Amino acid sequence: MSISSAILGFALVAGLITIVPGLDTAMVLRSTISHGRRHGFATAIGVSSGALIWGAGAAVGVSALLVASTFAYTCVRIAGAVYMIWLGVRLLARVAHGAGAALELDSPPTGQTLVGSWRRGLTTNLLNPKIGAFYIAVLPQFIPPHVSHLAFGLLLALVHDLESIIWFTAIILAVHSVRSLLQRRSTQRAVDGVTGLALLGFGIKLGLSSK
Numbered sequence: 001m002s003i004s005s006a007i008l009g010f011a012l013v014a015g016l017i018t019i020v021p022g023l024d025t026a027m028v029l030r031s032t033i034s035h036g037r038r039h040g041f042a043t044a045i046g047v048s049s050g051a052l053i054w055g056a057g058a059a060v061g062v063s064a065l066l067v068a069s070t071f072a073y074t075c076v077r078i079a080g081a082v083y084m085i086w087l088g089v090r091l092l093a094r095v096a097h098g099a100g101a102a103l104e105l106d107s108p109p110t111g112q113t114l115v116g117s118w119r120r121g122l123t124t125n126l127l128n129p130k131i132g133a134f135y136i137a138v139l140p141q142f143i144p145p146h147v148s149h150l151a152f153g154l155l156l157a158l159v160h161d162l163e164s165i166i167w168f169t170a171i172i173l174a175v176h177s178v179r180s181l182l183q184r185r186s187t188q189r190a191v192d193g194v195t196g197l198a199l200l201g202f203g204i205k206l207g208l209s210s211k
Helices: 003-019 023-035 037-060 062-068 070-097 114-126 129-142 149-177 185-208
Strands: none
Touching: 003 129, 003 149, 023 037, 023 114, 023 149, 023 185, 037 114, 037 129, 037 149, 070 114, 070 185, 129 149
């Protein structure tokens, strides 16, 4: 397999994975609707940062440990499940009780910071061990034998990140163009409810899933 065909092949597979709706997309959508375009991009960059770390981990064999070690995989899986369920419960509590300050999802009293949005995207991605499992299952198939595994693995992870940023940018700009409509209280509560249920579903599924 040549370098160019390996990159193109991985780009196709990663691109298909990117456009499938999932938790990362839900987090970026909610961040954009609730806090604006800059926070949507901050969340998207956080998600991409987590994917890059997973890609680097796969390239050096860290993700392989999660696949090979039941204990390591279980620890990350449970941590991720608890985090997602916690976010989901807080969002649903906000929907049930209104937008009172005591139930505000955002940590700072003055609103969500860009760093906070980035951190939420990063944490959500890093605490999903299935991302690591995806990289360790897919990356080796597209790394030619005559290249540095670490360098080429990072290159492929960057390709995936670029595709993700392009996809998230399209979503953010589309949502931002109709944000005034989406910011209505009823729409906000609906978005929070759907995102909360999605987080709960992902968290429960992740917590109950086996290796």
